[in-house]
Amino acid sequence: MTCKAAVLLAALFCAQSPAQNDKLIEFPPLMSAITPSWLPAIPVIICGRALSNTTTIGRIRNSRFTGRPIAPLVIKVKVENVVQGDVSVGDLIDIYTFEYADSQGGTGRLNYIHVGERNIYLLLRDARTFRLVCDGCEYGAPRVYSGPHPGFKRDENVPAAERLAEILLTRGEGTTDAEMEHAIDRTGYSWLDSKVLIARLQILALRETPKVRESACSALKSWDVACPMSDDAGKIEPRK
Numbered sequence: 001m002t003c004k005a006a007v008l009l010a011a012l013f014c015a016q017s018p019a020q021n022d023k024l025i026e027f028p029p030l031m032s033a034i035t036p037s038w039l040p041a042i043p044v045i046i047c048g049r050a051l052s053n054t055t056t057i058g059r060i061r062n063s064r065f066t067g068r069p070i071a072p073l074v075i076k077v078k079v080e081n082v083v084q085g086d087v088s089v090g091d092l093i094d095i096y097t098f099e100y101a102d103s104q105g106g107t108g109r110l111n112y113i114h115v116g117e118r119n120i121y122l123l124l125r126d127a128r129t130f131r132l133v134c135d136g137c138e139y140g141a142p143r144v145y146s147g148p149h150p151g152f153k154r155d156e157n158v159p160a161a162e163r164l165a166e167i168l169l170t171r172g173e174g175t176t177d178a179e180m181e182h183a184i185d186r187t188g189y190s191w192l193d194s195k196v197l198i199a200r201l202q203i204l205a206l207r208e209t210p211k212v213r214e215s216a217c218s219a220l221k222s223w224d225v226a227c228p229m230s231d232d233a234g235k236i237e238p239r240k
Contacts, residue, residue, distance in 0.1 A: 024058065024072040026098050027135045029065055036193040039160040042133060044085030044123040047144055047152075047167050048077035051092065054113045060101045063136070069101040070136060075113055077121065081152045083163045085125070093128070095121060098135035109138045118144040120164060122191075139191070145183035147172025161196045169200040171208070180208065181215040194223065202228045 039045070058072040079091040087093070099110035110132075113119065119141045122133045132140035149172045154163065169187065171180055184204065187197050198220065205216035205227050217227035 024096055024098070026064055026070060027131070027133075029134070029136070036161055036191055036196075039084075039164075039191060042084065042122050042160075043125045044087055044121075044130065045083040045160060045164065046077075046079050046085070046087060046121050046123070047081040047083065047149070048079050048093070048095075048119060048121055049148075050075055050113050050115055050117045050119070051078055052076040053115055054099075054111055057096075063098075063100070070098045071101045071111070073097050073099055073110060075110075075141075077119075080118070081149055081167060082154055083120075083167070084154075084160050085123070093130050095123065095130045095132060095141075097132040097140070100136045110136075110141060113141070118148070120144060120167070142168075143186065144168060145179050145186060146170060147175030147179060149173075159196075161191075161193050165192060165196045165200045169197070169204060171212075177209055177211045180204075180212045184212070184215045184219050187219060198223055198225055201225075 052075065054073050054075050056071050057074050060069050060071045062068065063070040073096070075095045075097075077093055077095055079087055079089055079093065082089060097110060100108055101111070102108075121130075122140050123130045124133055125131075134140045144167060146168060149167050149170065152167060169183060184201070187201070201216045201220050201223075202225075205213050205220060208216065220227055
């Protein structure tokens with residue numbers, strides 16, 4: 001963890017939280033500055049399944065940073081996997097954030113999270129109040145296409161980036177080839193080290209079904225990495 005990461009994340013949450021005030025205050029747009037070195041400084045990282053559609057909880061207002069319309073939101077989530085932080089599998093939590101309410105400069109995806117959708121959530125925490133680390137930023141809640149991972153075991157000796165890659169790029173229960181191919185297509189997360197992603201893609205390229213192997217090799221090619229020819233590739237071994 002860098003001092004810069006810890007200080008900026010602390011400043012974000014000290015700015016305001018719904019536990020301190022009934023008015024949700026928008027965070028400054030710092031997500032573009034988050035790198036893999038920030039992950040240890042993020043208090044809570046989970047994989048969770050949405051129990052409700054995204055709900056608007058207040059009036060749409062103009063962003064104090066961009067001037068664009070922005071809406072305060074809450075998402076009810078059941079924790080399925082804990083990558084980092086003091087929460088438990090099975091916890092039911094409310095996650096607060098803002099999302100842009102227009103179509104300029106982004107997808108507005110956080111407005112459309114629906115019941116049953118599975119995402120990684122990078123969170124700040126104050127007691128039982130959770131906030132995404134960024135507002136109007138889908139990278140704070142990337143979609144998980146690889147299915148449920150009930151066998152995932154948190155290992156404190158494994159870096160958070162590797163734990164995240166395990167969920168994002170390991171076939172979960174009942175996951176189809178098409179869903180795994182989609183997971184591979186969505187591997188460009190700025191806060192994951194490229195070496196971690198490449199190692200996990202190498203494992204898929206060696207041990208998955210032909211369709212998934214082909215997708216993994218194609219993704220490796222985009223990194224200028226050759227498709228592995230032996231089971232010695234990669235430094236991350238799948239967990240038993």
